[in-house]
Amino acid sequence: MISPDLLFYKFKPWKKAFITAVQRIKSNPPKDLDQQFERLHDTVFEKIDCLECANCCKTTSPMFFEKDIDRLSKALGMKTSAFVSEYLVRDKDDIYGLKSTPCPFLSSDNYCSVYDDRPKACREYPHTNHRKMHTHLHLLEKNAIICPAVYEISQKIAKIEPI
Numbered sequence: 099m100i101s102p103d104l105l106f107y108k109f110k111p112w113k114k115a116f117i118t119a120v121q122r123i124k125s126n127p128p129k130d131l132d133q134q135f136e137r138l139h140d141t142v143f144e145k146i147d148c149l150e151c152a153n154c155c156k157t158t159s160p161m162f163f164e165k166d167i168d169r170l171s172k173a174l175g176m177k178t179s180a181f182v183s184e185y186l187v188r189d190k191d192d193i194y195g196l197k198s199t200p201c202p203f204l205s206s207d208n209y210c211s212v213y214d215d216r217p218k219a220c221r222e223y224p225h226t227n228h229r230k231m232h233t234h235l236h237l238l239e240k241n242a243i244i245c246p247a248v249y250e251i252s253q254k255i256a257k258i259e260p261i
Contacts, residue, residue, distance in 0.1 A: 123235060123255075138255075139247075142247045152204060159199060160196070161195060162196075167186070170212060203216075224248045226247070226248060226251050239252070
């Protein structure tokens with residue numbers, strides 16, 4: 099597993115090139131931006147296994163929407179209020195997140211014990227193959243120091259024209 103600290107220091111030297119590339123993409127998104135990201139995403143995830151890493155589950159908290167809370171509460175056989183009380187806290191923006199990391203649903207073998215019912219944010223992570231990708235570019239810098247796949251995708255974005 100690559101630690102987030104190591105990814106941060108590896109990312110730092112070419113962060114400026116990455117930010118410049120993102121600004122260029124934001125100012126003039128290619129018509130096939132979503133398809134380009136999808137190709138990068140698929141290529142990178144052919145060789146990266148999330149179960150070997152799980153940095154996202156070990157270091158960050160997803161946002162929990164009401165639908166997520168209801169689905170997980172039901173799956174765990176808990177009342178919604180009990181689920182919220184046991185696992186969640188509201189942040190300064192009044193958004194629910196986990197009380198602690200690593201995620202309480204992450205097992206020692208990096209499997210998610212609530213995988214089929216996991217929050218939307220977990221389902222979509224690392225946000226590198228969305229529609230309207232230009233609206234998700236702000237997440238890449240943050241996630242590049244957490245996720246080896248995003249790190250690699252970010253590296254490719256910083257080095258090639260057009261992405």
